[in-house]
Structures are given as C-alpha cells and as structure tokens.
Amino acid sequence: MDLVLVQIFNGIQYGFLIFLAASGLTLVFGILGVINLAHGSFYMLGAYLALSLTEATGDVFLACLLGIPLAAVFGWAIERLFIRRLYGRDHLQQVLLTFALILIFNEVQRMLWGNYPHSVPAPTWLSGSIRLTDTLAYPIYRLALTVICAALAAAMFFVIRKTGVGRLIRAGESNREMTELLGFDANRLYGLVFAAGVALAALAGMLAAPVESVYPGIGERILIISFVVVVIGGIGSLEGAFLGALAIGVADALGKVFLPDFAGVLVYALMATVLVVRPAGLFGRTIR
C-alpha cells in the first residue's frame, strides 16, 4: 500500500514536470496551429543551459533565472526564422521542417556540450532527504520540484485567466482574425506565444536537470510524452494538458511497478482510449 502511495506521489511529480513541457506545446499548437516536433529540443536546451549556468553560478535556480530569458529570446528567433513560414501550410511541411530542426539542434548540442551524460547538482540547501517510511526517504529537491511546478502551473493559469496577455492569448486561440481586427498584430502575438512555449519547455528541462541528469537525446522522450498529453487533454487546452500530464505521470509510475513490461505501452494505450471515447481530447479545444 505504501508502494502505491509513493508511486502516486512519484507519478504526480513526473506529471507536473511533463505538464510544464506540454503546456508550451499545447499553447503553440492551439494558437499557432503548428505541429512543433522540435519542442523536445527546447527541453534539451534547457537541460544543457542548466548544466552550463549551474557551473557558472553554482545554483540551479540562479541558472533558471538566467536561462528563461535566454530560451525565450532563442524561441523568438526560431519563430522569426522558421516557424513563421509554416503558418497555414499543411501538416506535412510542419512535420518536416521541425523534424529537420531536431537534426540541427541535436548536432549543435553535440558540438557545444559533447556526448557525455552529465549530472547537475541540486542546490546544497535542498540536497537532503525526508524520510517517508522507515525504509524510504524522499529527496528534498524532488519535493521542491513538485512545489515549484505546482506554483508555476498556478501562475500560468493566473496569467492566462487574469491578465491582459492571457486575454489576448485566449482571444488569439479562438479567433485570430478578430484579434487582428481589434488592432493586435497576430505575428507579434505568435512570436510571443512561441517564445513563451520555448521558455516553458526549457524551464522544465532546467528544473529536471538535477533529477534526470543531462544527456543527448534527453528531449525526445519528453517530446513524445508531451504530444500524448496534448492529445489527451485536447489541443490548446491548459486544463486538459494539466489533467493529461498527471494522468500520464501516475499511469506511468504505477505501470512501472505493477505492469513493468507494459509501462511503455500503457501510456499510449491511455491516449488511444481517450481518443476513441472523446476524439477531441478531454477538454474540447478552447482555452478559458
């Protein structure tokens, strides 16, 4: 029984992390209408930024503070250079161009950081463990990570629901033409959203670095999982992504213990089931 509880907790922690990555993907997809296969690369970028910036600053949280603007600027530039050419093009071309970006990003990562796996230290003031049962303790950084992700999720919902930028994002998601008719430059909005999506993915990578270790191809698993989450939740739906991410996290964690051979299959089976029952995902497709 302890095991189930611990695994549910592990699942929630993993779920929060993939929510952070998937939220960027769902925003970009919901608003820009672009299938961004390179989203995982931005997670990878975050992980490696955490590696370099933690070495420079000594603390992964300082690294995050520096890394977020860097990632956002990078995302903004990528949108200008490539993604902008994909609006309104068919999915085939979107898949291809972003697939080509993966090839490039992976190689750039190799050039800059090499092939070895690295570990990023958790901040010393969070490096201990808390005892959960008489045999099992839980690393404090993982707890902190869960709290931070929950806080970020709350902040994201606040921004989307309560701020002017959030209103504009929701408006752009439901009716691009009308937002333009009200005087908002959709291209700028799209640039902003894409930069935000990249920053979110990178932030997830940065926060995960101390628990995951940093290695080439780290973004690809998270990419596929993020797509699963987006589809389960409904394209463009943050609530959906949130529930989807938690469901996937818990299913994966429990699956690893109770169906070890089929944990990998389970996640996709969950997605297939959701699609059969609710073809548009758990939450239709508008952000409220």
Place this chain on the structure above:
Amino acid sequence: MTIALATPTTSSVPTGEALLAATGVATAHGRIPCLRDVAFAVRPGETVGLLGRNGMGKTTLLRTLTGLLSGGPTASIRFRGVDLAGRRPAAIARAGIALVPEGRGIFPNLTVHENLILAARAGPSGKREWTLPRVFDLFPRLAERRANWGDQLSGGEQQMLSIGRALMTNPELLMLDEATEGLAPKVRDEIWKTLRIVAATGMAIVVVDKNLEDLFELADRHVILAKGEVVFEGPTAALTADPALVHRWLGV
C-alpha cells in the same frame, strides 16, 4: 418596370473631404473575381448604407477595407490621408477603422467584460471617448451580463457586445456587416437606436443590412453593389424617390 441604372457618381464625394476614399478595389477569391474596380468613400461623420443582394460583394468590400483581403494591385485605400492598401489588419484597426463582422466575432472563451477591455485603446488621434462605463451606459444589458462567457450570450447580446467592443477601440470609422441579421424585432430596434446615438456623436458609420426602412432612416447616403460592381451611389432620398431602383437591385 423601367430600370434606371445609376452610374456611380463619385462627384458627390469630394475626395478632399473624404475620411475614407477607396478606389480601384478588385478583390478575388482564388480565380473568381468578387469586386471589379470598386470605388467607395465615406465623409467624416457620415453614415453610409452598403446595399446589395447576397453574394454581391458587400462583405468582401468590408473585409478588403479592413485589410483581411487584398484589394488587388490597383487598389488605393486612403484613410485620414494615409494609404492603407496592403497594410495588415492590425495596422488598419489602429489607424481607426473598426469592423463589426458578420457572425459578430465574439471570443467565446472570454467573458463580456474581458471581450470589452481586451479591445480598449485610445483612438488614432489619442482620444478615449468610449470607455467601459460609457459602453455599459449604451448597452445596460452588457453590464448585467459582464461576468458571462461570450458563448453564453444571446444573438442580440452578442451583437451589442460586438458593437461595444468595436467602440472600445475608439475608431474614426465604424463598419457593421449585417448589423441586425437574425435578431428579434425588439432587439433590432435597440440596435438601430444605438447606432443613431453613435452616429450623433459624429462617428462615421458604414452599415450593411437588409432592413431597408431602418437603414434609410439612419443613413445619409447609400451604395449598392451588384455582381461586384457599384451600381448605385447617392443620398437616401434618391432611393426612396425611386422604388423601381430598389426593386431592380434589391428586390425579388
């Protein structure tokens, strides 16, 4: 039934005075031409009725004027002395043209309040005449419904919201596509009443609508489109005086 084909009399709109002066507008959907060399002008403070049967190009003209469609290489769209042809819709909106589109374009996932404050901005000359209280004043119904989602509104409320939202951008020219379509008679009357109030503030208005009587009461001047061309242009009196003309271009 005699049919008098009135040729566009651009002379009645001296371009020097015009708030909006569009010429050579030739919009096409793919290879299908929708507008053929259309000229259209609005004077400051004037209310213009844009008429024509379905599919004759009214919506296309409004969408071209707001930059959603390209008016073709020959188009010139001068607004307050600046050529807006080829500009993006956002730039045109900021220059002071607001459109209340067919279908109303309410953001279903924003509340009434959010729909309005999203649009709030000073006009092109820096004035902020239309504010949230004033819009709520104009449409008390919206104030009651301020916390409701956009898709929880009735058609009439949506149209009020769409007009109110357009006003929040403090435009110099307000254009309404199918201003009262699909609305109950009482609601229509309210919309017309509101438009007269807005017109009285000196705002220039272009209205597309099928209710000719109300439109004739509101508008100073009318333009009729048929098959993508301007077939009539003149004051309301010219139309009321010549029912045959109305039947030729608008009737059954």
Place this chain on the structure above:
Amino acid sequence: MIRLPSLPVLALLGLLLIGFAALPAFAGPYEVKFATRVLATAVFVLGLDLLIGVTGLVSFGHAAWFGLGAYAVWFVTPPDWEAANLPLALLAAVALPGVVAAVVGLFAVRTRAFYFIMVTLAASQMIFAFFHDTRVAGGSDGASIDVKPALEIAGRTVLDLSNRNALLWLAVAALALAYVFVLTLARSRFGRVLQGLKANETRMNALGFDGAKYKWASFVIAAMVAGLGGAIYASIDGFVPPEILGWRESGLAIMMVVLGGVGSLWGAILGALVYALAEEILKSSDLVGAAISDHWPIAMGVLLIAAVLGAPKGLAGWLPERRARPWSPPADAETSTAAAAPSRPPRLEVDGLRRTFGGLTAVDGVAVAFEPARIHAVIGPNGAGKTTFTNLLSGALPVSGGTIRLDGVDVTALSAPAKARRGIGRSFQRTNVLPGFTVAENCELSAQARGFAGASRAEEARAVAHALAATGLVDRADRTAASLSHGEQRQLEIAMLIASGAKLLILDEPLAGSGPEETARLTALLKDLAVDHTILIIEHDMDAVFACADTVSVLVGGRLLAHGAPDEIRRDAAVREAYLGRFAGLEDAA
C-alpha cells in the same frame, strides 16, 4: 490523377534497377549491402507514398509496419540452424503488418489531419514500446535472425538470402514489383477513389463512396507494402532492432516521400536513394571537408529545410509528367447515348420537413412538391435555411422530422451515399471538382459510383460520354480540371452529377462568382438539362433565377414562405416584405 511515368522517368527507373542489379559485378560487399538497404527503404517509402500521396493520409507511424515486417521474419525463423522458408518469411512479413494495421486502421481512419498523425504516432510508439520493453523478440537488444530465409524447390536451394547478391536481386525484384503494384493500384478504379478522397472527401461521400472503407483499405495495403521492405531489411544483416519501429524512422520516411515528390510514387524511390546518398556524401570528409562531415546532421537539416521551403514538389517536380491518355468516347456512344440517358426525371416531394440544431430550428415544417423535368429555384435571405434544406434532401444531414419522397418512395432515412445511388446528386457552394484529374477522369470517377447500383463498365463509359456531351465539355475532356475557367468548372460539377447517374440535380449556388456571359451559358445549359432531369437550384442571382426557373420557393426563417411560378412570387407581398422589409410598401406609396 496519378499518371504512368513519362519516358524519361521510365528510362531513369529502368537504368536504376539495372544498375542496382548489376552492382555485384563492380562493387564490393559494402556497396551491395548499402544498395540493398536503399532498396528496402524504397519499398517502405513507396508504401508510405501510397498513403500520403495517393490517399492523402499523413501517417507518422509508418515505420511500425516496416519494423513489424522485419520482426515477422524473425518470428518465422527457427532458432536452430535449420533453413528458414523464404515464401513463409515474405508472407509473414506482409501479413503481420497487414493484420495489425487492419486493427489500428479501424480507429485511425475515423480521425483526420492532426489527429490522424497523432493516432498513427501513438500506435507505432505502442508497438515500439512493446518490442523494446518486453523480451518477446529480444527487447532493446534487438532480434537476431541466425539463419536467413532461403527458397527450396524440390530439395534444391534456389535462392538463399545469406548470399548478399541473391538478396540484392530479390530486393530489386521486390521494389520493381512493389512499384508496379502500387502504381497499378493507384491508377485502378480503387486508386481513383483514393485520389478523390485526398482531393475532397466530402465530395466523394456525396457521390456515394464510403470514404472510411477506402481509407482503411489503403492504410492496410500501405502497411503490407512497408512490411515487404521490412523483410528485406531484416535479411540484410539478420538483425532487427526495435528502433526501426520508432517515430524517427517514420519521420525519415516522410522526409524521403517529400524529397522525392508527394504522390509521384517513383519519387519515393528516388527520395530514398537521394536521401541515403546525401547522408553518405555529407558524412564523407573527403568530399565535403571535415568541417561539414563532422557535423553532417546540420548540413542534412539545412538541406531538408531548403527542400521543404524551396521545392515543395520534390525531385519529381524536375522531370516531365506524362500527359493524360486522351479520352475517347466508347464505340457505341452514338447509338447508345439515349439509352444511357435517364429514363424519366423524378418527382420530389417533401412534407413537414424539419431540422433543429439544439434550440434553433433551421428548417421548420417545409412541405413542397418539385415536379419532374423542371427547374425549381429555392431563394431566401441569408440564414433562411436553404443550405440545411439541401443537406436534408441529399442526406448529408439527418432530418428531425417529416418525409422526403422520390417518385413516391420514402427516402427520408437514407444516408447520403444511398440517396446518391437513388439518383439524388448535389453540388456544393464552392466548386468541388478534383483539380488534378482531367475532365473525363472527373466524370469517370463519378460514373464509377454507378457501379454500386449495378451498372456495367460499358454503361459507365456511356454515362461519361453522355455527361460530357450533355454539358458541352467534350472538347475539354482531356484538360485538367484545375486549368478550366470558373464557369467551366461549374459545368464540370454538373457533368459529374450527370455521370454519377443523378436524375435530380441539387445545385447550391451554381452561378456564384460567374460573370454575365458565364451566367448566360450556365442558365442555357440548365434549361437544356431540364428536359431529362429535375433540377433544384439555390441561387442569389435573381435575374438568372427568374430567367430560367419554372418554380420559385422562398424560404424565410426555415419556413416555406411561398412557392409558385416566378411571376406569382414577384408579386407576393409577403416575399417582398421578407426581402425588403417594411420598405416593400414604399413602391405602392410611390
């Protein structure tokens, strides 16, 4: 429409095949294995182009079928040192992906666009996870095929795949066969429907084709073709890693399809070859310098981005296309046109027809009879329910109440394809022809829908001839629909309806966007057709309506306001009120 390859293309393909087959004569084992892998990949990519280029389904999980084909060889290969059976291996490699795809396809074809991409991705990742995480077939280490399949006839080994040259030749033969098969399939009546679905699924459903079934069938066939490629791949080194099932391989295959040119089929072969060669070149420091070869993925990525943005038609765009085979009327066309023509146009009668959407009543108790061999116009302001009305008649929407009778037979509950087979044909507001098909091919595809009603091939051919003649498009028969003028496209729409055997033509705004001359020509055409068809048009061009219609029905707010001869309608006060509001009274005042 997918054409036979042009002569230069045929020559290129022939030379390629000969070159591949002759490779062992002048190249070493590495090149032979490299070439075999390219051939295996080409078969795989060919299968994917059948989906993407012909049926228009972008699958992001096609590698699963390639991988399953490869694993199938492992499944039927005995673990001991006995010889494996080649025919059995090939059969398994085609059957296993086919069976699994048949199940996945049931779900996948119900989705569209992005969701189709995601469902296929999820399916392939599931299969990948199964092979990677469980030890069923070697797990993450991959499956090792210790003894390669061989073909034994009467105790003699005829073909042993452990001989790499034999495998190369088998691969050449497999690719040639797969190409001929896929090309023939794509050009067959079946393939024509697939292409129709790619261009316009709604249109195909309205013509009476069940799109989901065709998509499912092409999904399964494409998987089987990919499985054949997988079998060859598995035989190269006798090693099948689970990663070949994964999304990266699927992505690479899409790259190759696009690089070669979507829908050209032979482009898929070229795409696979050029991609593999490009990778080899970029990896080779002798040729491109160490600066590039050390970081070849960047160069590859840049090349691909340039290809996507710069040459969306791919390599196939650089070689000439073969022109369509000219259409020729069937020999007995002259004598039998009359026979192919409709026996008698039908009478359509609706009573109490009603349709609600949630709380809104779009069509509200309409009762009207449309007499045969007449032109009936339905008019009304925007939002009056005209399009809903036609959707109810054609079966695109189910009715909420009331009856529809065709020649006295109740057809209310029939689906759109079923109604189409009964002779109810409808066109759409936007032109809906298949742009890549010639005029004749458009009509042939429509005529094919008659097959459901038991028409023979000869009858179909006569129907095409009749439709072209009736709409005056005979001299345009070999032009692609895309190259027609707007008015001609409208004519073609009508021709397609006639070719499909429609007796009742429901035309939604056939004159929209037409200039005066085109309007005149189309109305004249409608009048001609009304001799042996019943025609229902929804139209805003009042001049044209009153010029050609025999009756006019006015819908307002979902109700039938008036129905009668044009002159009656013109004088009807209620109609005027509806169109001109209270201003209608002004005429009398004036």
Place this chain on the structure above:
Amino acid sequence: MSSSRREFLMSSGALGLAGLLGGVAPFGRAAHAAGAIKVGLLLPASGTYAPLGEAIRRGAELYVKSKGGALAGRAIEFTALDDESAPPKAAELTNKLIFGEKVDVLMGTVHSGVAAAMVKIAREAGVTTLVPNAGADAITGGLCAPNVFRTSFANGQVGEATAKAMLAGGVKEAITCTWRYAAGEEMVAGFKRVFEAGGGKVVKDIALPFPDVEFQSALAEIAAAKPQAVYSFFAGGGAAKFIKDFAGAGLKDKVQLWGPGFLTDGVEQAVGAAGDGVKTVLHYADGLTNPEDAAFRKAFQAAYGVAPDVYAVQGWDAMHVLDVGLTAVGGDVAKKDALHAAMAGASFASPRGPFAFSANRNPKQTFYLRELKGGKNVLLGVAAEGLADVGKGCKA
C-alpha cells in the same frame, strides 16, 4: 582500395544521378599508410557508455604506444566510429568498418546488443575481431567463432562471481535490479544460478527499460520489500545515478548494495559519499599488487592524467592478445588461421592478473571483491579464482 567504390559511384552517375550528385564518390576514403595494420574501433563516443568507450580506446592506444606504435613490426592505425550504444546502427557501422574501411582487425564494443549485431557480421566476414567489453554470453557461446576473441568477461561469469562473494558475505536474500536487456538479464541469470544453488533467495526481479535512468519507482519497490541486499547491474552514467538515488532514497544504511564491478567503475568520483560501502565484484580492482598493474597504472596516469579502470585494462589486453597473434605470424594478417590459433593460445600476465582464454576464447580469470570507500574501489579479497564462463565451446 576504393577503386571499386568509385566505379560504383561512377555507375550511379551513369544512371542519371551524376548531375544530381555532381558525379562524386561518397564512399571514398584516403587509403591508409602502406604496411600499416588497420584496426577498426566500434566504440561508443556518445551516450551513457561514452566514458567506457573512451577508456577502452585509451587502453588500446596506450598498449600500441608502449610498443613503439607497431606490433610485430607493423604500424597500427586506428579508425574509430561512434556506435552510440544504439543497436539499430550496429549493422551499418560494422559493415562500414569491415567492407567500407576494409579494416584488418575489428575491435568493439561496450553494449551487448551492438556487439551481438557486430559479431554476427564479423563471423560471416571472417575478420579478426576483438571484443574489449560487451559480455553477452552468446558472443562466446552460440555466436562464437574462431575469429572472435573477448578480452573482458561473459556476463554470466561476473554474476556467478558476485553471487559467490555475496553468499560468502552472509547475504541470504536479495532483490535484483537491472536494465531489461541482454547484459542485464545474463548478469542476473548467472547470479541467480549460483546464489540460489548456494541457498540464497531472490525476492524480486526489477528490470527497467534500457537506458532508463528514472529509478524512483524501482527504489520505492525496494523500500517496500525491505530486502537484506540489492544485487544491481548498471554501468556508466546510469550506475552513478542509481547509486546516488539509492542513497537519496534513504536506502543506503538499510539495504546492502551489491553488484558486478561495473556499478562503481568509472563513477567513483561522481557518486561521492553516496557510494561509500557499495560492494562489487570484478576481474579488476584498485590496489592490486602485481608488477604489470603497477607499470600499467603509471603509464596510464602519465598519458591521460587519470587513473585507469577495468575498461582501460580490457582495451590494453585486447591489443596484447593481438600482439601475441601478430608476433606468431610475423605480422602477416592474411594468415588468418595461424593468427587466430596463436591468439587463442595467448597466455600472459595482465594488469588484472593471469590471463588465458577458455575454449570459447573468453578469459579465464580471477575475480576480486571490492568496496567503494572515499572514491576508491578498495580491494577486500578474491571472490573467485580462475573462473571460466559457462559456454560449451563453438558449434562450428
């Protein structure tokens, strides 16, 4: 050497691709120096096993360097490809080395799956092949061939040795925890064979997909089962993370952590204090007392600035075996039968202790029990002496 390839490409050109490709020969490479023996290295330079690949390469290069850059008078030229520890690339890369680069000797690799694919092709090609790490039992079992030599270990062999040490150390019940792939399974199978025969009880087998490094679920399961010990096989980055997460989950003081030596080799520094007390068994250890090891360690430290590990020894010994063979045939690699026979008979003093081949061309060797303390694998004693693998000799 590449004239045939040029022809291949020329023919492609003739096939109409010339214009497309600029008539270039993509497969061409500069011919190697005349007289040199070409050794193809198929080793991971990226991924979780990259450090292992590097150590092997260093060990091999150091041996050749120590002999003046030549073995039996023939210069040695290395050509390396990164196998990324990715089985899908194994076949292609092996083909490239054997048939593309036309190497005389093939050496690789770390990952058992990659090695299995490599050995399959190498057997068919008959090329002299040295396996400096991958312990897949099949390489010197079902897949074994006269031209394939392993200078490391067989997976089952290490598992058996570890089980012996654990039984001797009083461990009665254990959970096994490893990656679900051939090496992991064989390490566990060998372990269980001996552990259960000796009266031990395996409570549970936990297997994670390779190369997953998210261990939380596994650790929660271990904590729930509270076994006396965990027998765990991971390596490289994964091993370091497992040891750290094991300590982070508070299991370090409650449950003994045992494993084959790969668990701690190469990650001694990375795990820090979290690794103190982890007991492992391996055919190499820090603090051996034989003179060969002392010399080897000194040279290695001097050349690369770091202490060598077991992987470096395996690379070193691989070249040593080749040296023995080449010396016997006077450097003529074409005399394959004689070369292979001489290599199979190699018996010498390795830094790890006495080295000789079993009938399957897998080393018969001593296994040591070590404990990680303060960043060093401290030698505790011998776990098994002269232990051979369970292979029964080649079929062919």
